[in-house]
Amino acid sequence: xxxxxxxxxxxxxxxxxxxxxxxxxxxxxxxxxxxxxxxxxxxxxxxxxxxxxxxxxxxxxxxxxxxxxxxxxxxxxxxxxxxxxxxxxxxxxxxxxxxxxxxxxxxxxxxxxxxxxxxxxxxxxxxxxxxxxxxxxxxxxxxxxxxxxxxxxxxxxxxxxxxxxxxxxxxxxxxxxxxxxxxxxxxxxxxxxxxxxxxxxxxxxxxxxxxxxxxxxxxxxxxxxxxxxxxxxxxxxxxxxxxxxxxxxxxxxxxxxxxxxxxxxxxxxxxxxxxxxxxxxxxxxxxxxxxxxxxxxxxxxxxxxxxxxxxxxxxxxxxxxxxxxxxxxxxxxxxxxxxxxxxxxxxxxxxxxxxxxxxxxx
Amino acid sequence: xxxxxxxxxxxxxxxxxxxxxxxxxxxxxxxxxxxxxxxxxxxxxxxxxxxxxxxxxxxxxxxxxxxxxxxxxxxxxxxxxxxxxxxxxxxxxxxxxxxxxxxxxxxxxxxxxxxxxxxxxxxxxxxxxxxxxxxxxxxxxxxxxxxxxxxxxxxxxxxxxxxxxxxxxxxxxxxxxxxxxxxxxxxxxxxxxxxxxxxxxxxxxxxxxxxxxxxxxxxxxxxxxxxxxxxxxxxxxxxxxxxxxxxxxxxxxxxxxxxxxxxxxxxxxxxxxxxxxxxxxxxxxxxxxxxxxxxxxxxxxxxxxxxxxxxx
Numbered sequence: 143x144x145x146x147x148x149x150x151x152x153x154x155x156x157x158x159x160x161x162x163x164x165x166x167x168x169x170x171x172x173x174x175x176x177x178x179x180x181x182x183x184x185x186x187x188x189x190x191x192x193x194x195x196x197x198x199x200x201x202x203x204x205x206x207x208x209x210x211x212x213x214x215x216x217x218x219x220x221x222x223x224x225x226x227x228x229x230x231x232x233x234x235x236x237x238x239x240x241x242x243x244x245x246x247x248x249x250x251x252x253x254x255x256x257x258x259x260x261x262x263x264x265x266x267x268x269x270x271x272x273x274x275x276x277x278x279x280x281x282x283x284x285x286x287x288x289x290x291x292x293x294x295x296x297x298x299x300x301x302x303x304x305x306x307x308x309x310x311x312x313x314x315x316x317x318x319x320x321x322x323x324x325x326x327x328x329x330x331x332x333x334x335x336x337x338x339x340x341x342x343x344x345x346x347x348x349x350x351x352x353x354x355x356x357x358x359x360x361x362x363x364x365x366x367x368x369x370x371x372x373x374x375x376x377x378x379x380x381x382x383x384x385x386x387x388x389x390x391x392x393x394x395x396x397x398x399x400x401x402x403x404x405x406x407x408x409x410x411x412x413x414x415x416x417x418x419x420x421x422x423x424x425x426x427x428x429x430x431x432x433x434x435x436x437x438x439x440x441x442x443x444x445x446x447x448x449x450x451x452x453x454x455x456x457x458x459x460x461x462x463x464x465x466x467x468x469x470x471x472x473x474x475x476x477x478x479x480x481x482x483x484x485x486x487x488x489x490x491x492x493x494x495x496x497x498x499x500x501x502x503x504x
Numbered sequence: 505x506x507x508x509x510x511x512x513x514x515x516x517x518x519x520x521x522x523x524x525x526x527x528x529x530x531x532x533x534x535x536x537x538x539x540x541x542x543x544x545x546x547x548x549x550x551x552x553x554x555x556x557x558x559x560x561x562x563x564x565x566x567x568x569x570x571x572x573x574x575x576x577x578x579x580x581x582x583x584x585x586x587x588x589x590x591x592x593x594x595x596x597x598x599x600x601x602x603x604x605x606x607x608x609x610x611x612x613x614x615x616x617x618x619x620x621x622x623x624x625x626x627x628x629x630x631x632x633x634x635x636x637x638x639x640x641x642x643x644x645x646x647x648x649x650x651x652x653x654x655x656x657x658x659x660x661x662x663x664x665x666x667x668x669x670x671x672x673x674x675x676x677x678x679x680x681x682x683x684x685x686x687x688x689x690x691x692x693x694x695x696x697x698x699x700x701x702x703x704x705x706x707x708x709x710x711x712x713x714x715x716x717x718x719x720x721x722x723x724x725x726x727x728x729x730x731x732x733x734x735x736x737x738x739x740x741x742x743x744x745x746x747x748x749x750x751x752x753x754x755x756x757x758x759x760x761x762x763x764x765x766x767x768x769x770x771x772x773x774x775x776x777x778x779x780x781x782x783x784x785x786x787x788x789x790x791x792x793x794x795x796x797x798x799x800x801x802x803x804x805x806x807x808x809x810x811x812x813x814x815x816x
Contacts (some may be wrong), residue, residue, distance in 0.1 A: 185612060186812055239597055289786075295793045298543065298596065299735045303782040306728050314775035432604060473611030473723070480547075480605025484583060487598060491591040 147228025155363050155471075162493045170493050171440065174485030182478045186470065198469055200461030210460060212346040216418060218411040218456035220245065220430040222355035225437035225448045227279075227406030233366065233443050240286065241407040242431025243281035243308035244410055248408025249415045250312055251278025253331060253422040256338035257320065264337040271412055272340060272354075279408015280401045282308060284487045291393045297400075316424055328364025328423035334342070338415040351413030357451065360408060362445040375399060407431060428459070429476065436479050440486060455479065507752070508639075513602025514759050515643035518652055520717055521762075524549070524709040529704030529740070529747045530573025530732035532599050534661060536737055538698035539678035539806040542584050542694025547606020548577040548703050550711035554610040557622060557710025557721040566624050570650075570711050577707020578700050580606055584800075585699040590692050592810035593811075606789075611723045622719040626650060643721060650712055655748070657705075662744040672700065678804030681811040706730065729783065735785050739792040741801050750788075757781050 152305045162170070222243040239274035251274040255267065286300035290497035313329065322332040339348040352426065366372035378385040378392055385392055414426050437455055441447035462475035528545050535542045542548075557575035560569025580602060588596040601814055626648035635645035665671040676684035677694040685691050713729070714721050732754060740746035761777045 187610070189612070189615075237602065255649055289790060293790060294797065295790050296735075296738065298683075299731055299789055300786050302731050303728065303785045306780050306782045310775045310779050314773055317775070318773060332725040336652060436604065471612045471615040473608045473615065475609030476604055477612050478608070480601055480608055484598075484605065486586065487587055487593045487601065488591055491593065 148448045159496065160283070161346035166493050167442065167490070169419060170486060170489035171469045177485045178478050178481035182474065183339065183482050185477065186474070189373030189470070191470055196465055196468070196474075197209065199468060200465050203464030204457035204460040211473075212348050213460045214453065214457045215352060215473060216347050216349070217459050218452045219349070219355055219417070220349040220414055220461075221434055221437050221456055222429065222436035222449055223351070223410035223413065224407040224431055225411075225441065226355070226358055226445055227283075227403040227453050228434045228444040229438035229441060229445060229448050230366075230384060230405040230406070231283075231399055232379075232438055234375045234395065234401070235288075235382075236290070236396060236399055237298045238283055238286070238301050238400060238403050240304050240431070241410075241434045242285060242427060242429065243301070243305035244404040244407035245307040245414070245431050246305075246312045246424070246429050247282040248275040248279035248405075249422055250315065251275055251408065251428050253320070253334075253415055254410035255411075256334045259485075260335045260338070260392050262337060265333075266360050266414070268340065271416055272409065276405040278407070279411060279484075280405035283400045283404020283407070284397065285353065286306050286383075289399045291396040291402070295435045312422065312426070313318060313424055316334045316422055320422065322421075332419050334416065338416055339420060347418065349413065351410075352414065352418045354409060355452075358409075359445045361447045363374030366445065367449035371398075386504075392410055407434070415436025428472075432476075433479065437481055439483065447496070454486070510763065512639060512643055514756070514763050515640065517645075517648060517762065518752055518756040518758035520755070521625045521758040523654050524650050524713040524717060525729050525733050526748060527712060527734065527752055528706045528730055529736040530654070530658060530661065530744055531709070532734055533701035533737045533740060533744060533747055534698045534705070535702030536807055537665060537674055537678045537742060537804060538695045539681060539811070540585070540588055540695050540699050540807065541595045541599065541808040542582055542588075542602070542604060542699060542702055543734060544580065544602025544608060544703075544730075545594060545615040545706050545733050546728070547581050547603035547610075547808075548706035549606075549713070549730045550610040550724070551580055551606045552577040552707030552710030552724060553714035554710075554721060555707070557617060557714040557793075558613065560715060561617060561620065561623060564624050566626055566715055567621075567657050569658075569715055570708060573711030574704040577710065578704040581699050581703020582696075583707070584703070585607060585696050589695045590701070592812065593809050597809075603706050607724065614723065617721050618723065619720065621657070622715050622805060625716055625719060636711040648716060650708075650716065653781060657757035658744045658748045658782055665744065667798030669704040675804070678806055680723050681806050682698070685811075685813065695811070706733075709733070732781065732785050734788045735792075738796070738803075739788050740791070742804065752785070753788075754781060757784055771794055 179197060183399050186193040186196055224235065224245055228238060228241050252271040255271045255274045282304055286297045286304065289295035289300055290297040316329040316331055320331045321327065322330055340351060342349045366375065373392045374395055377388060378390060378395060382392065411426065412428065414424050419426060433455055437448055437451045441451040458475055459480060462472045465474055466472045528549055529748060532542060532545050552573035556569040556631045559572035560566045567724055584598050584602050587593040588595045628646050631645040635641045635790065665674060671807035673684060677689060677691050681691045710726060713725060736747055736750040739750045757780055762781055764777055767772050
């Protein structure tokens, strides 16, 4: 297991640490991003673009102007909310990779409130839509949750399959029964009444969802570190047999964690339709739910770190949109995301080793 | 069109639609037999689809396309092998990363070719006598060479796994790597080999999709087939012959959905028809999981667990 090099007066050996400090993780993350950009550059070159020019343009688009920064914040909201949900589930080794579908179902449920009860005053409308969004997402994650808890059905596959079903369901609604008669068969619903829109910061598109994300991050952090339930989740994630031995109700916790996890993604969907789009439409997410998986993993499943990483990945998304305008495929974003993750995974492994020199005779 | 010709057309389409899933499923099955879980099948199929299309588009040689697709899938799986076998990274995380990377990379590289037609394809080969059997003859015995190859591979790997010494070792590596190691089996070599074979087969499945099935390249064209392939491995209880059955069941559903949409006889919105394969996957998975629990046939015991040699 340990690589050992015999020397004249001692032994040079690799020591493996169990975990790495937050500082060395940060260094790993930064190096990984640089390496991923370098690998991305090769493929950008193959597609006959100038990598430096593309990267510079992407960076300027997301950080170079007040508008860019506000767009980065706007796009971090769904990443943050669904990323928190994913992080919670992953903590218990529940691989909920269905955040994308849960976003769609949350958006769909919130839209139903706005469309069927358009006359509700804002003070009732917004809480009702928030609740509906949460419930919509929660139902969508509870189905695989129950199947996993009761019958041991692999939640990775079921949550992912439900993504496709949710997207097709929303498509059916916006092409069919919910389609706006005034839109000439465009796949969009009528515009929401003003009372159904989340308030925005004056002069920007940043909406109330950001506070929702920040508050939930803090709450989740406290729940995980300070409460009995959080303790149960962490123990179950580290060792299911230990959790059983300690008398933790795993079946109930699986369903509960899945419910909250999907609910948070549902809130992300609600925030998108009520905060940004003002209606339900065919594609409400450019894969936020998949990016949320990366956000959760790179945030080391720590709610507070998830907030920071969601800003980082949102800037990448904004940059990717901008890159499209100069002809670079937007897929550059998911390509870079995947590469960053691999480098971090490898980097963490390497960072855990330390070279130590031991003198003979000790 | 009369019912008879509709049914023969659906049967024939079933085989074509089932073949990409069959290749991917067989690949994942072999990887899992060696004790490694690779959830990057979707990404590897996607990268195979784009590499196969790109190369045969440039060279006008479908075989070069197939080789490129297998190499591309193999390379991607090698990353997973390195991560999960040598660096002992969580296999779920590494597999998800692979799918994200493969999806992005394929969309990025394939952008200029969206909507183009594959210039060349594989000819159908009729098997004498058998292809003349009424009803099933043309569907089963008048296919392209890759369909026959997939069936040959299934039989070959079935034989390899259950009837040879090599297969016994492979199963040991997946069930009890420490014991396999103790009797001199090179666990790491076996795992690397079968992860890469799995990646190559997923790449081949992807190429079949872009070169033969649809003859075109579209972003995200695998549409979850990689994940369905992973589910089928559970349905198949890690037996290649049952993977064959499962792949054709899904092929059948896909072919029927396509026909129903085209015929427009049932008044179900096409969105609901398109949901069927995904709903079916959930149901099949539920049923298969219950069966495996009931009959006590499960996944290879060491599936998903990295192997670490004890210090001696």
